[in-house]
Amino acid sequence: MTDLQMVWGWQPSLYLFLGGMGAGAFVTAALLYFRNPERSRSVACASSWGAIVCLAVGLLCLLTELTNPLRGLMLWQSFSHFTSWMTIGAWLLVAAMAVFFLFALLSLGVMQTAAARKGAKAAALHAAILKLLAVAGTVVGLGVAAYTGVLLMTAPGVPLWNSALLPVLFAVSGLDTGVALVELIAVAKSGGNSLEGREMRFLEKLTVALVIAELAVLALFFGFLLGQGDGANVSAAAASQMLLGGVLAPAFWGLVVVAGLALPMTMALWALVAHRRANPNGFGRAEALESGGKLKDGQRRSSSFIAILGPIGALAGGCALRFLVVMAGIHGDPLADAMASLFQDAIARL
Amino acid sequence: MNQRATGENAVSRRTALMGLSAGAAAALWCAAAVPRAMAAGEDAGVESASEAVEKTQYGFLVDTRNCVNCQKCVAACRKANNTPDGTPARREVRLFESHFGAKAYLSYGCMHCEKPACAEVCPAGAISKRADGIVVVDSERCIGCKYCYQACPFSVPHYTKGGMDKCDCCLGAGVAPGDEPNCAAACMFGALHYGRLDDLQSSCGNTARKVESSTGPSYLLL
Numbered sequence: 001m002t003d004l005q006m007v008w009g010w011q012p013s014l015y016l017f018l019g020g021m022g023a024g025a026f027v028t029a030a031l032l033y034f035r036n037p038e039r040s041r042s043v044a045c046a047s048s049w050g051a052i053v054c055l056a057v058g059l060l061c062l063l064t065e066l067t068n069p070l071r072g073l074m075l076w077q078s079f080s081h082f083t084s085w086m087t088i089g090a091w092l093l094v095a096a097m098a099v100f101f102l103f104a105l106l107s108l109g110v111m112q113t114a115a116a117r118k119g120a121k122a123a124a125l126h127a128a129i130l131k132l133l134a135v136a137g138t139v140v141g142l143g144v145a146a147y148t149g150v151l152l153m154t155a156p157g158v159p160l161w162n163s164a165l166l167p168v169l170f171a172v173s174g175l176d177t178g179v180a181l182v183e184l185i186a187v188a189k190s191g192g193n194s195l196e197g198r199e200m201r202f203l204e205k206l207t208v209a210l211v212i213a214e215l216a217v218l219a220l221f222f223g224f225l226l227g228q229g230d231g232a233n234v235s236a237a238a239a240s241q242m243l244l245g246g247v248l249a250p251a252f253w254g255l256v257v258v259a260g261l262a263l264p265m266t267m268a269l270w271a272l273v274a275h276r277r278a279n280p281n282g283f284g285r286a287e288a289l290e291s292g293g294k295l296k297d298g299q300r301r302s303s304s305f306i307a308i309l310g311p312i313g314a315l316a317g318g319c320a321l322r323f324l325v326v327m328a329g330i331h332g333d334p335l336a337d338a339m340a341s342l343f344q345d346a347i348a349r350l
Numbered sequence: 351m352n353q354r355a356t357g358e359n360a361v362s363r364r365t366a367l368m369g370l371s372a373g374a375a376a377a378l379w380c381a382a383a384v385p386r387a388m389a390a391g392e393d394a395g396v397e398s399a400s401e402a403v404e405k406t407q408y409g410f411l412v413d414t415r416n417c418v419n420c421q422k423c424v425a426a427c428r429k430a431n432n433t434p435d436g437t438p439a440r441r442e443v444r445l446f447e448s449h450f451g452a453k454a455y456l457s458y459g460c461m462h463c464e465k466p467a468c469a470e471v472c473p474a475g476a477i478s479k480r481a482d483g484i485v486v487v488d489s490e491r492c493i494g495c496k497y498c499y500q501a502c503p504f505s506v507p508h509y510t511k512g513g514m515d516k517c518d519c520c521l522g523a524g525v526a527p528g529d530e531p532n533c534a535a536a537c538m539f540g541a542l543h544y545g546r547l548d549d550l551q552s553s554c555g556n557t558a559r560k561v562e563s564s565t566g567p568s569y570l571l572l
Binding site: 007008062065066067068069071072077078079080081083084085086087090152154155156157158161329331332334335336337338339340341342343345346347 | 414444446448449450452456458467470471472473474491492493494495496497499500501502503504505509511512559562563564565567571
């Protein structure tokens with residue numbers, strides 16, 4: 001009963017993680033683009049390429065898990081049964097990749113200059129199309145992030161997963177890891193100067209909000225499961241115990257809660273407070289740098305290290321969350337319930 | 351059934367060829383969905399026309415008072431369906447104990463549910479419920495994603511190189527749909543019975559207990 005779920009190995013877990021992170025990264029990129037199309041364009045562009053890679057690798061993971069990967073590759077045949085959320089999700093991922101790709105392509109610097117060279121009209125059209133793609137990508141992206149939870153929710157064999165809160169949890173976590181990925185991309189592109197300070201502050205605030213939301217959803221998720229006690233929910237409660245106090249507890253508390261939630265929140269809050277102290281007038285680090293305050297190499301390295309610590313923790317936590325929820329997915333045991341009723345019938349007959 | 355399978359395969363082969371030349375998967379999907387929808391329409395016609403089987407449901411009845419865990423049903427199942435050593439059989443005998451120490455064995459396999467969750471979640475449409483209620487897997491379509499295992503409340507589906515493997519009431523072993531599958535035929539103690547669910551229920555004076563699940567298992571217990 002308390003054996004871990006092993007029929008699905010690491011690939012489906014990674015698929016769920018990458019799907020959520022990729023979708024979240026695009027949604028974050030689209031938000032940044034909306035806030036400041038000029039300054040955020042290059043980070044938004046790089047992030048949407050990153051999002052495409054995440055979804056593509058995720059789909060490949062799903063395919064390698066199959067006992068018949070070659071047949072699985074023929075998506076149009078193998079994913080053709082639309083009562084299955086695996087089918088709906090696979091095509092949602094393909095649609096998301098198509099939209100992300102168009103955005104990534106059109107937001108390239110060369111495209112921007114090419115449109116600008118053709119005159120004001122072309123530039124305006126280019127900007128309008130990008131905004132439209134950003135909106136479409138956000139919608140599909142949110143769908144993909146929630147879908148990763150729906151995939152598990154619609155498997156009735158596993159009571160732990162049959163919670164409407166699971167898609168919410170995975171969607172919030174997907175956005176959270178997406179923000180982290182974008183932050184890492186921004187740091188990788190010229191040490192964080194690729195985004196305006198104001199936008200980095202925005203991402204930090206977003207991180208704080210998402211961590212709070214995720215903690216609330218996690219509490220509700222486990223609260224409901226532990227609150228119920230009979231029937232199929234016995235195994236859901238057992239699975240929750242496994243995560244909160246059993247074999248999976250060290251990973252759950254250490255990776256999901258401390259590294260994935262507490263660390264990013266602390267780092268983001270710290271950065272926000274430090275920023276406010278240093279710049280009471282509201283200037284960001286990028287502006288500070290521009291206005292002559294050059295950082296020494298060592299300083300820059302240490303500030304980059306601090307900037308990536310939170311996002312790396314968030315990614316580790318988000319990844320661990322998918323692996324742990326999949327591993328804790330023990331089946332219910334309706335046969336045992338049926339036999340228990342049978343034993344009671346026998347006693348009643350005596 | 352056979353006709354339907356070949357018809358669908360022809361469609362998928364055609365779309366497969368179309369797919370080779372096209373990169374845009376979305377366009378492909380539309381192209382594949384239309385003939386498939388047509389094929390689905392044909393299926394409905396085939397099913398309503400097929401014989402006079404109205405809402406038949408074959409299933410099993412286990413009289414747990416008679417089961418002694420002799421494993422003859424499991425051995426017969428393995429033999430008839432060529433289950434290799436090292437691969438789990440399609441049938442299993444499990445021991446249950448009550449709080450008061452009473453023991454009972456139960457031989458079980460696929461429950462051939464009224465609303466099979468496995469068939470619903472299968473992305474490839476490889477699992478179907480026949481007009482006689484038997485749930486079967488088309489190994490030509492199965493991709494082995496193991497989603498059906500997660501969907502099945504009884505953890506029945508397991509996987510071999512050929513994809514998902516489970517009880518098909520010995521249809522694959524050449525037993526006609528209404529006939530006794532090898533497991534029930536092998537039971538010497540009158541524990542494992544097979545037949546139409548309503549016949550099985552009336553054979554014991556409607557005293558059998560149905561296994562409860564949202565999927566509606568076709569499995570009776572005594």
